[in-house]
Every structure is written in C-alpha cells, then in structure tokens.
Amino acid sequence: MIHEKNYHTSTMQTDLWEIKIEGPIPHSQLKELKFHDDLQAFRPASKQFQALKEIADLEEGRIIVGVVNNTIVGYVTFLHPDPLERWSYFKMDDLLELGAIEIAPPYRGIKLGSELIRVAMMDKAMENYIIISTEYYWHWDLKNTQLSVWNYRKIMEKMMSVGGLKPAPTDDPEIISHPANCLMVRIGEHVANSSVEKFDRLRFLDRERYRTNK
DSSP, X not given: OOXXXXXXXXXXXXXXXXXXXXXXXXXXXXXXXXXXXXXOSSSOHHHHHHHHHHHHHSSSOEEEXXXXXXXXXXXXXXXXXXXXXXXXXXXXXXXXXXXXXXXXXXXXXXXXXXHHHHHHTTSGGGGGSEEEEEEOGGGSXXXXXXXXXXXXXXXXXXXXXXXXXXXXXXXXXXXXTSTTOEEEEEEOTTOOHHHHHHHHHHHTHHHHHHHHHO
C-alpha cells in the first residue's frame, strides 16, 4: 500500500494567539520548530518531541501540529498500531491508530484538539484507512481539569466526532476493564469490504480465539 500524504493547513485566531494548524509534516520541518515545555503528558517534552520526529519518519506516520510563534503547542499523531497491541494482530496496512493527541495547558479550551483532527481528515487519502483511537481513562488529565471520567469521556467523544470517529463495541480486555473506556472508529469511504470484515474480527478477537480453541 502506498501511504499518500497531502499537506493541509488552517489558522485559528483567538484574542491572544494566531495558531497555525498544519500537516502531515515531515521530520525535516519538525526539527525547525520548538516544542512547548508543557507537552509532557506521555513523557518529558524533549523525549516526546523526539518521538514525533521518529513517527514522521515512518512510511505511514502522520504528524499534525498547532504552532504559535514557531513553537508546537499541540499535536496529533497517526501510525500503525504498536506491534505488541492486539490491533496489529492481522498486520493490516490500511489500519491507522490515532496514537496521541496533546494540547499544552495554556491552549486548552479553545477547541484546538478538534481543529487538529479536522485538518488531519482534510487529506482525502485518509479515506483509504480504518482509523481507531483507544480511549483509556487513565490517560486523561483528570487532575488538572477537575472533570469526572464521564464528563471527560463526553469531551473526547465530541472531539473525535469532528474527525468522524464514533464509539464501537469490542471485547478488548483493557477497554472493557472500565465503562468509561472506549474504542473510537472511522472507516474510510475507500476501505475494502475484506478489510472491514477483518477489522470486525479484530474488534472481537477474544471471541474468535475462544471459538478457535473450542
């Protein structure tokens, strides 16, 4: 499969900032930007920035960023699921995972996350993929936002819906371990029926394994 990437951009204007949203951008462009120090939800900011550069180098990897004065203040990533996760079990070339989305605290509450996802989906090549996002409450910033898991879940659903992702059932043990967790899915217009059927088996992989082992 050829992983076509078509650059798109938009601008958000607030009372305080002009934010440029752009991508997918390559490693060469990323390294010309700075990375906000508060983007450290997953790991220290410097290491997270390095991780973004590595994802950008992947054939299928996509990085969409929000930039203020040459500094990345938010980002979203798309790539194949981790080889150790169940979602890579069938090694589907047309399955991408929204691996991470993060907004620096000063830039939250202005729908920057939604705009990052919207710009990502402007690329018509995204219609060739099944796109998933695995939402686990333990990844959410409940402490700083002071939101309940259910209110945070509503925010995540609303943000993902901008990109056409909707909750989908699964028997994945991690997701069903807490009722606030969920699998979000978007199936592109040009995805083959055979891939959709394979993905349906993947969503209920434990059930399939049980039947196979009976």
